[in-house]
Amino acid sequence: MTTTPHHPWAITAPWYRWPLAGVPRSGRGMAPVLQKFASDDFVNEFIKDLQHSVRFNQDDQVFAINLAAASPGQFVGKLAALFPMKSDGKPWQPGDAVTDLRRSQLVGTGIRKLFLPSHGRHYLVVCELHCDVPGFPAVPVSEVCQAGFVVRRKRLDYPAESRPQAVALLRELVTAQAKLGEWExxxxxxPAAARRRAEKIAKLKQAGQFDALLQAAREAVQQKRxxxxxxxxxxxxxxxxxGWVSGGHTGIGQWQEVETMPETLQETWLPLYRVFPDPANPAHDARGRALFFGVVPTSAFDTTAQGEARFDDRSSYEIRTFFRRHACCCPQQGLNVQAPDCDGELVWSAPTETYRLASQFDLQGTANRPVTVQMPNLAELAAQVLARPVGKFSPVKFVQPQTLQPKISGNALSGGSMGGDAFCFFAIPLITLVALFVLNLFLPIVVFIFNLWFLLALKFCILPSFKLDPILQAELAAIPGGADVDAAGFQFAFxxxxxxxxxxRGDLTESLSHMMAEVAGEPLLLPGGIVNPKHAPRALAIKPSLDQYSARPLTDLAQVMTEQAARTAGDGSQLDLLAGLDYEPRRMCQWRDEPHLPTTGEYA
Structure with missing residues (x-):
């Protein structure tokens, strides 16, 4: 079909993401889409097979924190959460009242979360350009002068005095979403808690009560919205x-309010690239299409003049793509990515779905990019040191204008002095050994001082010899699914x-105090099977800090420690980098009049 510059243009999602794949009436009004990849070579993979991208799942959303009630039940005066928080969202401190405390709970918001390149995830924005006439033909690339996209930040302008009311309403909404999330x-x-939850829901369904509870939860969410x-x-x-507007210095800019679809482009933009079909593949998804893609930026070195990063994990973003027509007097023909624009008409797309960026320390994200640090073998180091010239293996140089010299008395730091300038050379294995020693030295201190017991679940090598008593493990396994161990009158057959x-609860505090003594560096048994005389006093000193908790948080902690102990025979890791990689299903064009691609011929 012959087209002219007078035909209106329409920017849509790629045809394979339309409700009816490739059917023109189904594609109109569709916004560009984000596609997710788990390979660093994602651009080449996309060009080879446009549909082969990773499906978004439940982990790819922003989670809000709901402060659920943490009632101690029959253990009045005890803490019912490992990290208790007050109703105002501030952490509980020793000496504060233990009434009206809360526990933090993750609640899905439905907002898309994009992980960072350091998390092993990458994203493309993908769209198509059509002439908005019958048949929805592709726009010839010779008519396009520029193709690009902008990243916009979503903002709200509201009276400052109304903020407390908004915060309260948002908390109520998150609480309602948490209830709905439990039923859904x-x-x-x-996994153990998920099984108990599924069993509870199955019983409610069998009793004919579940549908009413689910509907009530959905209505509550709607009312809060x-x-x-x-x-x-x-x-x-x-x-x-x-939009991000660059300043007079490289890497410095600021966010400024912009028009939704401006006629003149003033904000910073990124290029879209056309996908050329593989001539050796007659069924390539870009054949006969004006299909474009761009790399979504999830990090940048740009900052404001005040040093604030261009992108952060607190703001909401969306992407709009644009195409510029060639003006009649433009000497260039075809897509000119680097050339100045010809001041032709700009055509804008609808915005993509709203998204936020994951934080640098997102647990799910960092687990996608595992790191192995191989510690040096001390025997091998000793042999190498004696076989080589002194200083040959010390490549790290420290230039010290003033030398800080600690003074050691026995095994303790007794002071320090400041000397003159000096040059010191260190071997990388030495720095690595000391760094790991310092981590192992201070981790128990941080955990014990601030009662951050849940942090122990993030380290797997904390149980060298001592494990939960087998009888206590059997007790934990015998607790009925969904039972509230803090409820008055709670009991179970064992x-x-x-x-x-x-x-x-008494069994838990006794066993856990001995486990924590192990963590603190006082094992139950010394080499040769000798009982460590320092172990029992250390466990006795730890027990009062555990006595302040009710049974539920201690049960949760004990179950985590039990799972860790069961894995000490292996490497302790549960990482499976392929477990969450579910790929988008392949679709075939459904439009019977498609002239370029294989089609099912279902729809006219």
Whole structure:
């Protein structure tokens, strides 16, 4: 079909993401899409096979923190969470009252989360350009002068005095979403807790009660959203977009309010590249299409003049793509990525889905890029030191204008002095050894001083010899699914008798105090099987800090430690880099009049 510059243009998602793949009436109004990849060679992989991208799953969303009630039940005056928080969102401190405490809980918001390149994930924005006429033909590339996209930041303008009300409404919404997430089983929990939750829901379904509970939770979420919308209308909240505008210095810019679809492009933009079909593949997904892609920036060195990063993990972003027509007097023909524009007409797309960036220390993200640090063999180092000239293996040079010299008395630091300038050379194995020693030295101190017991779940080599008593492990396994061990009158059958919550809590504090003594560096047994005389006093000193908790958090901690102990025979890792890689299903064009691609011929 012959086209002219007078035909209107339409920017859509790629045809394989339309509700009816390749059917023109289904593609109109579709916004460009984000595609996810798990390989550093993602651009070449995409060009080879456009549809072979990783499917987004439950982990690819931003999670809000819901402060759920943490009731100690029958253990009045005890803490019912490993990291208890007060109703105002501040951490509980020793000496504070233990009433009305909360526990943090992850709740999915539905907002897309993009991981960082350091997390082993990359993203493309993909779109198609059509003439918006019958048949929805592709725009000839000779008519396009520029193709690019901008990253916009979503902002709200509202009266400062209305912020407390908004915060309260948002908390209520997150709480309602948490209840709904429990029934829909979308709140992330450990496998054992997930099984208990599934069993509880199965029983409710069998009793015919589940559907009513689910519907009530959905209605509660809808009511909270309506309340938030009412706040927006009552306070004249204005939603606007900001674009990044470069300043007079390289790498320095600022976010400024911009028009949604400006006629003149002033903000910083990134190029879109056309996908050329492989001539050796007659079924290539770009054949006969004006299909473009761009690399989504998830990090940048740009900052504001005040040093604030261009991108952060607190703001919400979206992408708009644009295409510029060649003006009639433009001497260039075809797509000119680097050439100045010809001041032709700009055509804008609808925005992509809103997204946020993962934090640098996102646990899910950092697990995608595992790192192995091989510690040096001391025997090998000793042999190498004696066989080579002194200083040959010390390549790291420290230039010290003033020398800081610590003074050691026995095994303790007794002071220090400051000397003159000096040059010191260190071997990398020596720095690595000392760094790991310092980490192992201070980790128990941080955990014990601030009672951050949950941090022990992030280190797998903490149980060299001592493990939970087998009887206590059996007790934990015998607890009925979904049971509240803190509830008054809680009890369960165990070994022909009855186990109460009070007795279980006593067993937990006793066993865990010995495990923590191990963590603190006082093993139960010394080399040669000799009982360590320092172990029991250390466990006795730790026990009071555990006595302040009720049974539920101690049960959760003990179950984590039990799982760790069961894995000490292997390398302790549960990493499976392929487990979460579910790829998008391949689709075939469904439009019977498609002249370029294989089609199922379902729709006209």
């Amino acid at each position: 089983q979308t709140i992330p929990v450990r 309506q309340a938030l919308d009412a706040w927006r209308q009552a306070n004249g909240v204005r939603v606007f977009e900001e 070994q022909g008798g009855i186990k109460t919550g009070v007795a279980l």
